[in-house]
Amino acid sequence: MTTHRDRAGALVTHGLLIFFALLAVAPILVIVVNSFKTTQGIFGEPFALPNADTFSLGGYERVFTRGQFVVNYRNSLIVTVGATVATLVLATLAAFALTEYKVRFAPLVGGFFVLGIMLPIRLGTVPIIKTMISWQLMDTLTALILVYTAMSLPLAIALLMTYFKAVPGAIKEAARIDGAGELRTLSIVLPMVRPGLAAVASVTMLPVWNDLWFPLILAPSRENQTVTLGVQQFVGQFLNDYPALLGALTLGAVPLIVLFVVFSRQFVQGLSAGIGK
Amino acid sequence: MNRAHYRYFLAFTLPALVVYVMFAALPLVNSIWYSLYDTDSGVARFVGLENYVYLFTNPTTSERFWNALTNNLEFFAIHLLVEVPLGLLLAALLTSGTLRRSTGLYRTLLFIPTTLSVVIVGFVWRLIINPLWGLVDFPLLGDERTALPTISLMSVWQYVGIPMIFLYAALLAVPNDVLEAARVEGSGAWSTFWRVKFPLIAPQFGLIAILTYIWTFNGFDLIFALNGSAPGPNYSTDILGTLFYRTFFGSSGQLSDLDLGATVASVIFLIILIVTAVYFGLLHRRLRSYEL
Numbered sequence: 001m002t003t004h005r006d007r008a009g010a011l012v013t014h015g016l017l018i019f020f021a022l023l024a025v026a027p028i029l030v031i032v033v034n035s036f037k038t039t040q041g042i043f044g045e046p047f048a049l050p051n052a053d054t055f056s057l058g059g060y061e062r063v064f065t066r067g068q069f070v071v072n073y074r075n076s077l078i079v080t081v082g083a084t085v086a087t088l089v090l091a092t093l094a095a096f097a098l099t100e101y102k103v104r105f106a107p108l109v110g111g112f113f114v115l116g117i118m119l120p121i122r123l124g125t126v127p128i129i130k131t132m133i134s135w136q137l138m139d140t141l142t143a144l145i146l147v148y149t150a151m152s153l154p155l156a157i158a159l160l161m162t163y164f165k166a167v168p169g170a171i172k173e174a175a176r177i178d179g180a181g182e183l184r185t186l187s188i189v190l191p192m193v194r195p196g197l198a199a200v201a202s203v204t205m206l207p208v209w210n211d212l213w214f215p216l217i218l219a220p221s222r223e224n225q226t227v228t229l230g231v232q233q234f235v236g237q238f239l240n241d242y243p244a245l246l247g248a249l250t251l252g253a254v255p256l257i258v259l260f261v262v263f264s265r266q267f268v269q270g271l272s273a274g275i276g277k
Numbered sequence: 278m279n280r281a282h283y284r285y286f287l288a289f290t291l292p293a294l295v296v297y298v299m300f301a302a303l304p305l306v307n308s309i310w311y312s313l314y315d316t317d318s319g320v321a322r323f324v325g326l327e328n329y330v331y332l333f334t335n336p337t338t339s340e341r342f343w344n345a346l347t348n349n350l351e352f353f354a355i356h357l358l359v360e361v362p363l364g365l366l367l368a369a370l371l372t373s374g375t376l377r378r379s380t381g382l383y384r385t386l387l388f389i390p391t392t393l394s395v396v397i398v399g400f401v402w403r404l405i406i407n408p409l410w411g412l413v414d415f416p417l418l419g420d421e422r423t424a425l426p427t428i429s430l431m432s433v434w435q436y437v438g439i440p441m442i443f444l445y446a447a448l449l450a451v452p453n454d455v456l457e458a459a460r461v462e463g464s465g466a467w468s469t470f471w472r473v474k475f476p477l478i479a480p481q482f483g484l485i486a487i488l489t490y491i492w493t494f495n496g497f498d499l500i501f502a503l504n505g506s507a508p509g510p511n512y513s514t515d516i517l518g519t520l521f522y523r524t525f526f527g528s529s530g531q532l533s534d535l536d537l538g539a540t541v542a543s544v545i546f547l548i549i550l551i552v553t554a555v556y557f558g559l560l561h562r563r564l565r566s567y568e569l
Binding site: 006009013014020025043089090094096097109116119123125126129146149150157182206210216217228235246249253256257 | 282283285286288289290292293294296297299300301302303304305307308311366367370371373375376379381383384385386387388389390392393394395396397400401402404405409410412434439442443446466488491494495497498501502518521522525526535538539542543545546549553
């Protein structure tokens with residue numbers, strides 16, 4: 001029962017969405033495509049694909065010889081995986097307790113955690129620096145993992161609580177009657193909140209990987225730089241070497257885009273369920 | 278309610294609580310504490326509000342502060358006025374009902390910029406609007422009048438996915454029988470959107486506005502990546518985040534000052550806190566009461 005009006009409407013909708021999708025993706029594509037060209041190619045025909053004359057991997061060569069992207073990637077991986085795993089473990093324990101044990105101050109503790117979703121943690125940087133100095137954690141990846149875990153816990157706990165609430169009480173009771181301890185009960189329930197864990201992992205990873213502020217302040221030395229900081233410094237040093245610049249930007253962007261496309265559903269779910277509520 | 282429950286509750290929440298308090302909640306409170314001290318001599322000396330008096334009466338620091346605050350308000354206003362309506366448009370298009378399987382593809386593509394690091398976003402756009410490349414022949418980032426709006430729009434380009442996703446989720450939650458009823462009464466897509474869907478998702482705008490406020494007043498990365506810690510031209514792109522960084526970390530021509538840094542942080546915290554408290558205290562419940 002499609003009418004002419006419906007079809008015209010669909011056409012306009014698709015047209016607009018294609019326009020905005022291009023606006024979102026084209027600038028990134030231009031950078032990626034041009035990173036495979038020579039300087040002349042980049043400025044001569046910025047919107048052409050590389051051809052036999054303009055194709056060059058020279059930019060990437062210089063990125064790898066002068067930059068230190070292997071070290072940067074290693075650091076970002078350690079920090080991101082470390083903070084994500086720590087967040088998952090601590091948030092699972094806390095969210096389980098907050099929904100499971102109806103003790104009198106549970107709502108208070110829950111509220112205290114949830115408040116953190118809105119707290120601008122960066123404003124506490126001066127005391128954080130002082131703590132890290134006194135614990136001799138300045139310029140270490142551990143410092144970053146600790147801060148990012150603290151920063152990610154509120155949203156993670158809020159999200160996981162909505163998933164734990166949905167688990168039928170009968171399952172937990174059955175486990176306890178069978179003599180399972182509390183940790184064992186949690187591990188029986190855990191598979192039922194798996195979508196929640198995936199959502200938490202995806203909303204934790206992206207901001208951690210992308211952050212510039214804390215790497216700049218807590219882990220700035222060459223051997224501790226993350227990818228985000230590495231790209232920032234590299235670009236500052238090689239301002240006129242366009243192929244290398246574009247190569248560095250591509251190397252910084254591509255892993256994230258791949259990660260997001262893989263986890264896109266969980267990410268969207270996590271974001272809308274966690275903050276929208 | 279037995280005793281064991283208290284024990285388990287404590288044991289399970291304590292690890293998260295310790296990390297959260299040590300590295301998030303306590304530092305924020307301690308910032309205010311530190312702002313009342315002077316540690317320049319190596320020994321902490323209580324000075325009351327002296328750091329605040331200095332910040333607001335010293336001609337240089339107070340000029341920089343008010344400049345950063347004004348710029349930050351502009352940065353926020355551009356986000357609110359461009360990003361939120363654009364997010365609404367995209368969410369409305371994604372849920373218009375005329376798309377079928379392509380919804381997921383569009384949603385993913387539109388959200389890609391949000392997943393990138395601001396460092397990358399900043400440089401990608403700086404290259405694209407570089408007069409050398411010929412797309413734009415005006416130095417948008419080099420002129421005092423256009424630099425901040427240009428950076429704000431780069432940020433809008435990156436983050437429009439966030440309001441889009443919130444509004445998209447809200448629109449999906451509109452019950453089908455309500456839409457069906459509108460259709461039976463002969464309401465077209467346009468009037469269904471404005472008369473049925475929009476009023477139902479309106480409470481979301483309050484939350485989106487306050488989150489935008491918190492995020493923009495906490496902004497730093499994009500401006501620092503593009504213009505450094507004394508963001509030019511002539512501080513025209515300096516916002517509170519870059520001012521804070523410059524104060525405690527130092528920059529060329531300015532010594533690092535942790536006490537004054539804590540003071541600036543506390544003032545920013547207050548600016549965020551007051552508005553957020555007013556929103557949740559007065560507006561949030563009233564907006565929510567219109568929700569289904």
